[in-house]
Amino acid sequence: MIHAELSKLLRNRRTWGTIAIIDALPTLVAVLLAMTDLGPRPGTGPAFLSAVLTDGTLFPLAALAMVLPLFLPIAVALVAGEAVAGEAQQGTLRYLLIRPVGRTRLLVAKLVAVMAFVVVTVLVVAVTSYVVGVLLLGDQTVTVTGPTTSISGSPMSTPELVGRTGLAFAYAMLCMLGVAAVALFLSTVARSPLGAAMGAMTLLVASTLLLTLDAAQALHPYLLTRHWLAFVDLFRDPIRWDEVVRGVLVQGAYVVVFLGAAWASFTTKDITD
């Protein structure tokens, strides 16, 4: 079943179109940086971006920081929102269920496919941004030729950098799993895939807006997007764990609650479309 879902995902031209669009943003930024040589002042703008002017190999992290807040979650909302409602709209859901594919198994397979989409997207972004970074920005290194520095300024060895990148990657996956859980739940409820995706996006936008509002301070700790950029803390020296841990707890809660709701809604649903 999981194999079939993955094959569906990877054979869909729209999957690759979405990935290409997501990939285009960091590539564009790299080109602009290389042409103008105008980086944001240190401490402002997207994370790591000020550092990449001196070291192109750091560009994948900067790219991740660029796509994580908006592009990637919207794509996840689209893909996960379509998971069940899309099959229902095409009329294929009923034929899957009478094969029979168990409803719980179908949900799990859909979730795995969505996460596979995230992995593929992040990998594509990482690889292209690394290549682009080294080609366009790497040779601009003027001052620093030594080891890469953490954002706290101290040097980092390559194994340490790889380890931290792995952690950051896992954290980002968990954040996207939170979005996927919300969208998947809506996908079991909504009649149209677009409705489910829009619902999840509304939550994302609302969460982002509320975070800028001081009056909503009481809500801030529980908002879906509140701790998303905490992965930056993994590149400080020493690592600042507190926000990362809080982020894991909040995302975990979203995942448990919404996947539970998705399961409860889908396994008791009358399939009438």
Add this chain to the structure above:
Amino acid sequence: MSATPTSATADDVRRVIRTDALTKRFGRVTAVDAVALDVREGDVYGFLGANGSGKTTTVRMLLGLVLATSGDIEVLGEPMPGSARAVLPRVGALVEGPGTYPHLSGRANLALLDATGADGPRRTRTRRIDEALERVGLASVDGRPARAYSLGMRQRLGLAAALLRRPDLLVLDEPTNGLDPQGIHEIRTLLLELNREGTTVFLSSHLLAEIEQMCTRVGVLDGGRLVLQDQMDALRGPTGRTEVRTPDLEEARRLLATMPDLEVESTVDEHEGGRLLVRGAEPADLNARLVEAGVRVTLLSPERRHLEDVVLAATTSGTDRFGRAGASA
């Protein structure tokens, strides 16, 4: 030759579908109301009903897609939806039109469906797909995506999907939808062929003619209730009248009037000459008496009921009709 099954015969025959007081309510609307279906092995069962009579909801409940409010379902001898995992691999179904992934070819659609199933060895997949396509008349279909298929081709593809696993039971909802007369004939032939090979066919339709031509057993749903369920032979049994067609209408009428044991109703059809309906006569005897008296007979046969009359008598108007109360009676 009794039309009503006695309890003895009911135990002898294997039940393929059996429901007991099957009921489905959507909010305050009762879509299916205490339905007791009885489909036997080897049947071609015609499930008739107007649009909105609850046919599709019933079919979906049989397949475990819609969950019943109350009542029991047994398919192939096992409870549904509890034993769906054991039952559904033996069932092929076409429910409210085929479902296809529009960007994939017909073959790729079937392969994907086959990959999601619990059984069927992978190495025989291509062969099984080819066989299924062959059966429904799509053997030479090319690699164009399903979105470019005509309605009829899509319908055939849906049938091929239902036949992928050589099911013991075929549940088909309006299978000839979108097909031209030639296609309808082909599908009918195919279904009868499958039935001869041992597949029980459950055919839901609102087309009386389709059911009348194919089915051995009929159930009629009206407003969510099963108002009629019987063998086709019993439903289309003789009315007790004999139909006589003759060019010598007046002579025949005069002659029959002299026979006090007969009641005669006559109608004259301009195109076909005289037509008499005689009640209370034994057909062979009647024929002999008419010919003996010099009345020429074009046709003489026991009159049988039409399915349409039986169904109309059992049902009210469909739910898509919203006439004023009392105005349509």
